[in-house]
Amino acid sequence: MALRERVVAFVEEGHSRRAAAARFRVSVKFVNDMVILKHETGGLEPRRQGNRGGHGKLARLRGWIVARMAAKPDLTLDDLVLEIADEHQMTVHRVSVWRTLRSLGLTHKKRPSGRRTKAA
Structure with a gap:
């Protein structure tokens, strides 16, 4: 969680997503995904994975x-x-x-x- 928060905070300070990726040694996709997650949900909690079953x-x-x-x-x-x-x-x-x-x-x-x- 700490990395996610630091990455998003860095982008929110006005730095580019590529700069955030280089600084924290993560992919640009990870940075993009975290910014989108923060925008959509207001938080950085991981989304639930897999199917929940019972709906087939x-x-x-x-x-x-x-x-x-x-x-x-x-x-x-x-x-x-x-x-x-x-x-x-x-x-x-x-x-x-x-x-x-x-x-x-x-x-x-x-x-x-x-x-x-x-x-x-």
Whole structure:
């Protein structure tokens, strides 16, 4: 935070952004970003990173997916994608369904790793 404050204060004193970058040994982009951040928010706190989750296509279907998997736990990803398309008129990729299942804790292996069938 101290560097951000010093950089912005230096620019606000009337120095150029390039001069601020050279003096504090940072990039011109960093200086520009800090000045813009100060102008937009009034502060220099870092913005939140990443997506906040829960706003994807499948967010509203989470309950339905849980109920469907409870009713028929042996559904494949492709089967679930087709059911979502039929019942909810929504096109989703199987990876999206996989991520939703994983976030719900509904992943499983068909056979435990210690009990694999052996060739005769």
